[in-house]
Amino acid sequence: MSYDRDEEQSQDYLFKIVLIGDSAVGKSNLLARYARNEFHPNSKSTIGVEFQTQKLDIDGKEIKAQIWDTAGQERFRAVTSAYYRGAVGAVLVYDISRRQTFDSVGRWLNELQIHSDMNVVTILVGNKIDLKDAREVSTEEGKTLAETQGLFFMETSALDSSNVAAAFQTVVREIYNILSRKVFRSKEEKRNEKSSLSNGKTVILQAGTDETNNGGKRYWCCSS
Incomplete structure (x- = not known):
């Protein structure tokens, strides 16, 4: 992630977000x-890694979300370390019509924790809500798991666009909020440091972490 350090200019942010979950969950x-506002009903499993970059405007700042996608199949798991590296957001997807994909959520969370180099803002997404008659995982089950793990939660349909943009934007906005709080606190510390130095007092600098209301988790992403 990068941004212009000149406080007088508009700051640009680049957030890497990874898509994870079993194969064929959408x-x-x-x-x-x-x-691209596209849907491909006969799409095949993703081979290798690809990403798309989307721009959002938050508080007058241009935010670029670089969203990475890779196959969930075991034979492609060799890419995981590089895939997760530098990610500050994750969209963990399961298929509401296939319980086994929901049962895999814990494994994906564990892999995210192992391979990512920082705590990652994560949303749990139950996809394919258009398959109402085939549902195997209830909305309440998804909500309960997300609350237990301290995750955001949303159900989506790539087919009819339901909540798709909202899911990605939730992650991007939370990352931005965490970074904004960190930058604000850093400025306050600098002001306090200058004040203390001008008063001839000893200044002790300590590294800290960000706390959010998202399940009480600590985030140490987004270094300024």
Whole structure:
């Protein structure tokens, strides 16, 4: 992630967000719907890694979300370390019509924790809500798991666009909020440091972490 350090200029931010979850849960179609407003009903499993960049405007700042997509199949798991590196956001997807994909959520969360180099803002997404008659995972089950793990939660349909943009934007906005609080606190510390130095007092500088209301988790992403 990068941004212009000149406080007088408009700051640009680049956030890396990864799509994770079992194969065929609709990760690629979620990204296609969000980035290009496309849906491919006969799309095949993603081979390798690809990403799309979307721009958002938050508080007058241009935010670029670089969203990475890779296959969930075991034979492509060798890319995980590089795939997760530098990610500050994650969209963890399961298929509401296939319980086994919901049962895999814990494994994906564990992998995210192992391979990412920082705590990652994560949303749990139950996709394919258009398949109402085939539902195997209730909305309440998804909400309960998300609350237990301290995640955001949303159900989506890449087919009819339901909540797709909202899911990605929730992650981007939370990352931005965390960064904004960190930058604000850093400025306050600098002001306090200058004040203390001018008064001839000893200044002790300590590294800290960000706390959010998202399940009480600590985030140490977004270094300024």
